Amino acid sequence: MSTHQLISILLVDDDPIFRQGLRTLLEFYSNGKLKFNVVGEAACVDQALKLTKEQHQSLVLLDLELPHEDGISALIRFRERGYSGKILVLSAHHEDEWVFRAMQAGARGYVFKDRLANQLCEAISTVIDDRIYLDPDVATSFFRMFHFYAGRCLQAAQSLHLTEREQEVLHWLVQGASNEAIAQNLYVTVATVKAHLTSIFEKLGVTSRTQAIVKALKLGLVSA
Template sequence: MSPIKLAVVDDQATIREALAVMLDLEADVDVVGRATNGAEAVELAAEHRPDVVLMDLNMPVMNGVEATRLIRQADPDVTVLILTTFDDDESILAALQAGASGYLTKEAGRATVLQAVRSAAQGQTVLAPEVQRRLLALASRPTGTTPSDDVACGLTAREREILQLIGEGLRNPEIAQRLVISEATVKTHINNLFAKAGFHSRADAVRYALRGRPADRGGHPLL
């Protein structure tokens, strides 16, 4: 298999270079570029078409959320994995809704970051444990909104239930345990709801499930 083409984006030179050097040592990872801000990241992605972009959030010129949105709009095949110091609700939701497929904090160790890059390259959603806890807390808040558009209306009650649990950050084994069904049954329901809703990844499902949640202190949704 070809190495994972990776771009590293961070405005702090020491962090950017440390990540690039560390990950480039792996036989299955090829760091194809580095960027110091979101605008550079967009240009880098267009030129090198990396498989994964490891993206910081708080950067000059253009932040990571806007860069993620532009990169994903230009090429949906590029996967963006957020690596940041911020784990607040607004940052998490903004990044996921911009198209990020994963969210880690910079407290993550080398092995965790490397595994996240590999998982993201395979199309998997990667969420740090603290991020999953925040998503669960968000999903537990009463908002007075439930999915009611054509997507949700086309799902069965069980599929809507599983979609909600995906939005809470639960993985398939956890969903199976919560609903007292087999993991194989969970996978079947997920395949069906993905086909009905047109989701291409678990990240799509997470963004959909969370899109009615408050995005900032004013309570205005991001979508």
């Protein structure tokens, strides 16, 4: 990382006391080589999405327990809105499922809240340096679920009778690609993509792109 790097950060957590604690911790960790600057705070996903358009933050620190929707849905919405910045999850959830789903939905790292004092600075430095941050315990949780879903993915696709092409379309859909981008990647027409999406929605029992993405991730049909 470069000397005197200023890292602008958006805090997304519905607990103002926790956000203040994060600010204090970030101030403590700021030093000559690494400076943290909190450019905004949000208590819900809608506020966070609004702020990401107004600010030019390098990093979002995201809680997974938010009003009206969980952080997994938030990660998906960030991607759908075209947010290309880095997101580091801070969560009280130690369960394998939460870790795996967060990383699969696009998080660049995952830190347990009870370990922030020891890990936050390293986690931020790692993510800003365009690498993935998972401490050994979190990595174990992730790969435990990865191996579980690797087997389940094939079974789920087969049980839903998804064709190979439909799985490819679903993959690009989860990546946040538009119909036009999917068509270009698969060398087919937009009309063909729309036909595949209609079939996918019917097989998944959903009515929108967001619902399809969420269900595909939950079923382990694709990886983010």
